Amino acid sequence: MTSIDAAFTERGTGPYTLALKVKVVAVKPAxxxxxxxxxxxxxxxxxxDGITTAKGICYDPAKFCKLQVGNTLVVRNSIRRTEDxxxxxxxxxxxxVLMSAPLQVPSQHxxxxxxLLNPPPAEIVAIKTALTSPANKxxxxxxxxxxxxxxxxxxxxxxxVPIKTITVMDDSSxxxxxxxxxxxxxxxxxxxxxxxxxxxxxxxxxVLSLSTTARSKIQKTEAPLVQSIVTVEAxxxxxxxxxxxxxxxEIVNMPAELxxxxxxxxxxxxxxxxMATATAPIDLQLVSKGSEVVxxxxx
Numbered sequence: 001m002t003s004i005d006a007a008f009t010e011r012g013t014g015p016y017t018l019a020l021k022v023k024v025v026a027v028k029p030a031x032x033x034x035x036x037x038x039x040x041x042x043x044x045x046x047x048x049d050g051i052t053t054a055k056g057i058c059y060d061p062a063k064f065c066k067l068q069v070g071n072t073l074v075v076r077n078s079i080r081r082t083e084d085x086x087x088x089x090x091x092x093x094x095x096x097v098l099m100s101a102p103l104q105v106p107s108q109h110x111x112x113x114x115x116l117l118n119p120p121p122a123e124i125v126a127i128k129t130a131l132t133s134p135a136n137k138x139x140x141x142x143x144x145x146x147x148x149x150x151x152x153x154x155x156x157x158x159x160x161v162p163i164k165t166i167t168v169m170d171d172s173s174x175x176x177x178x179x180x181x182x183x184x185x186x187x188x189x190x191x192x193x194x195x196x197x198x199x200x201x202x203x204x205x206x207v208l209s210l211s212t213t214a215r216s217k218i219q220k221t222e223a224p225l226v227q228s229i230v231t232v233e234a235x236x237x238x239x240x241x242x243x244x245x246x247x248x249x250e251i252v253n254m255p256a257e258l259x260x261x262x263x264x265x266x267x268x269x270x271x272x273x274x275m276a277t278a279t280a281p282i283d284l285q286l287v288s289k290g291s292e293v294v295x296x297x298x299x
Contacts, residue, residue: 026113046113
């Protein structure tokens with residue numbers, strides 16, 4: 001019998017005909033996917049040879065019954081692959097999977113197997129960094145959704161798959177993110193702040209974008225607190241909202257009561273805050289959460 005280390009040391013990818021004796025240490029329920037218009041099943045599992053661990057993917061449902069936690073198997077005619085630096089053995093209909101006498105493995109290999117099947121999300125990076133990531137390297141991003149396109153369907157391996165494109169922006173850049181399959185159902189809308197895990201970079205017609213993967217999760221997050229300084233040239237008040245016209249062309253809305261309180265604390269007491277800029281512009285330091293101004297200081 002050979003070992004997992006030996007299998008991946010010798011030309012570590014492609015078909016592998018030698019026999020491996022391994023113990024199944026973790027299993028995920030079978031999942032359904034479509035290929036050439038047909039519904040098929042796949043099972044992910046983790047194995048140990050007593051020295052190290054590896055991930056397994058089985059595409060032959062006839063073998064699922066043997067892939068139970070605690071079973072010791074002799075495996076032949078597998079296919080080797082590396083995904084995100086994780087060693088993977090793929091079993092197909094031509095693979096041999098035989099029951100064997102129990103193999104003793106270290107208890108920590110059970111925890112390692114669970115981590116192989118349920119890895120933590122990829123590191124959150126700036127969108128600019130994500131767009132320059134190597135192909136197929138998973139990263140996570142956080143930002144504000146600025147645009148949402150209508151869902152549509154595309155043909156993949158003989159079947160129609162739903163997709164939707166959103167645009168996400170952070171302080172470094174903005175990008176389109178293509179949501180695939182179940183991710184299309186995510187309840188995110190323009191204005192929402194989100195974290196999207198385990199995306200990969202795509203290049204189409206020399207335009208870089210990001211796409212979700214089977215491991216991706218989309219979660220709404222709280223808008224970050226952002227501090228800014230504005231010079232206000234004029235103020236209009238309507239329905240309790242102060243509309244501040246800034247010298248850079250920006251219009252900032254805030255509660256009129258909040259602005260009036262700020263001006264009074266600075267010693268500028270007046271019943272009509274629209275007169276605050278009658279003699280000169282005023283400089284304000286704002287703290288905003290999304291589109292909401294939560295704090296104002298007169299400079």
